[in-house]
Amino acid sequence: xxxxxxxxxxxxxxxxxxxxLGLGADQVSGFTAETELxxxxxELDSMAVAGLLTELEDRLDIMIEDEEIDGELFxxxxxxxxxxxxxxxx
Amino acid sequence: MTAxxxxxxxxxxxxxxxxxxxxxxxxxxxxxxxxxxDEMNRMRRMIVDVMxxxxxxxxxxxxxxxxGTNESIFPQEGANLTIWKEALLSCSLTDKRYVASFRGxxxxxxxxxxxCNQIVEKWRFAxxxxxxxxxxxxxxxxxxxxxxGVVTNMTNLSAEAERGNVNLAGNAIGSAMFAELKTAIxxxxxxxxxxxxxxxxxxxxxxxxxxxxxxxxxxDDDTILSAAIADDxxxxxxx
Numbered sequence: 463x464x465x466x467x468x469x470x471x472x473x474x475x476x477x478x479x480x481x482x483l484g485l486g487a488d489q490v491s492g493f494t495a496e497t498e499l500x501x502x503x504x505e506l507d508s509m510a511v512a513g514l515l516t517e518l519e520d521r522l523d524i525m526i527e528d529e530e531i532d533g534e535l536f537x538x539x540x541x542x543x544x545x546x547x548x549x550x551x552x
Numbered sequence: 553m554t555a556x557x558x559x560x561x562x563x564x565x566x567x568x569x570x571x572x573x574x575x576x577x578x579x580x581x582x583x584x585x586x587x588x589x590d591e592m593n594r595m596r597r598m599i600v601d602v603m604x605x606x607x608x609x610x611x612x613x614x615x616x617x618x619x620g621t622n623e624s625i626f627p628q629e630g631a632n633l634t635i636w637k638e639a640l641l642s643c644s645l646t647d648k649r650y651v652a653s654f655r656g657x658x659x660x661x662x663x664x665x666x667x668c669n670q671i672v673e674k675w676r677f678a679x680x681x682x683x684x685x686x687x688x689x690x691x692x693x694x695x696x697x698x699x700x701g702v703v704t705n706m707t708n709l710s711a712e713a714e715r716g717n718v719n720l721a722g723n724a725i726g727s728a729m730f731a732e733l734k735t736a737i738x739x740x741x742x743x744x745x746x747x748x749x750x751x752x753x754x755x756x757x758x759x760x761x762x763x764x765x766x767x768x769x770x771x772d773d774d775t776i777l778s779a780a781i782a783d784d785x786x787x788x789x790x791x
Contacts, residue, residue, distance in 0.1 A: 469751075469753040473751075474753070477751035477752070478764070478767065480751070480763070481749075481751075481763045481764035481765075481767045481768070482764075482767045482768065482769075484763060484768055484772060487751075505768075505769045507769065508692070508695035508696070508698075508699065509692050509695065509721075509769065510767070510768075510769055511691070511695065512688050512689075512691035512692040512694075512695060512721075513688050513766070513767045514767065515687075515688075515691060516684050516687050516688040516691065517764070517767060519684065519687070520680075520681070520684055520754075521752060521753065521754070528694065528705045528706055
């Protein structure tokens with residue numbers, strides 16, 4: 463097996479968003495904490511959000527419960543990263 | 553890419569199931585196990601590109617429809633992981649020496665382990681746990697229910713699945729399928745080569761460039777990924 467690289471929660475969120483939107487790494491590297499997500503990016507619909515949550519669970523080895531998910535979570539890139547960091551630290 | 557594709561088929565429980573083939577004249581034929589549920593639709597184009605590239609590289613491949621998926625008229629609610637493994641075993645168009653599986657397809661690649669003595673060499677792309685596939689489908693169902701003003705949660709859906717079929721993200725999931733997916737993980741074995749995407753930190757034998765097409769809203773191709781996969785598979789069968 464190749465080396466086990468631990469990505470930071472932020473890097474994982476960035477990678478998953480990049481894959482969902484089909485963007486280049488350079489485009490997603492411009493995302494800041496204030497970058498708006500749900501509602502601002504048409505590709506990020508509720509179906510894509512379902513995939514995003516599971517992918518983050520797999521990549522960060524966390525479990526996200528139904529009741530932890532609310533609209534605010536997907537408002538901005540910063541909110542999503544903060545949530546991922548909180549789950550990883552828990 | 554101009555390599556030739558053609559169709560063949562296999563019989564399973566009275567149904568005619570379709571197989572897409574590339575490079576039928578070559579000495580080696582790799583059995584491809586597709587991703588499951590709608591991930592299959594999102595990745596099929598990329599997988600077919602891999603098949604064309606393998607043909608150019610002198611290796612044949614075959615991509616069967618799993619019963620109840622793609623063109624199959626097998627009742628979807630009657631499908632489950634056990635039935636899919638039986639179907640792969642009955643698809644006799646390859647010697648099953650080399651099996652390459654994608655995402656949820658990796659849950660099926662041990663289909664020949666118990667029933668024949670041949671060594672099955674397994675190649676896996678971004679293997680998915682059954683529970684992950686199930687959670688995404690349940691989340692999709694919960695989201696669409698919410699838009700319709702109905703409150704559902706995973707506990708309710710699990711209870712519903714124990715009583716009968718449950719519709720998850722457009723898939724008719726029978727009780728057996730639901731129960732199998734909850735616990736299914738890719739089987740352990742010694743002769744496995746696992747590849748992951750470069751931006752994924754999970755352990756792998758190789759990291760390939762490209763993007764996670766299964767997360768996209770629409771099916772797409774990824775020529776960087778299909779070329780990297782074809783190269784990796786050609787090197788794998790050449791050893």
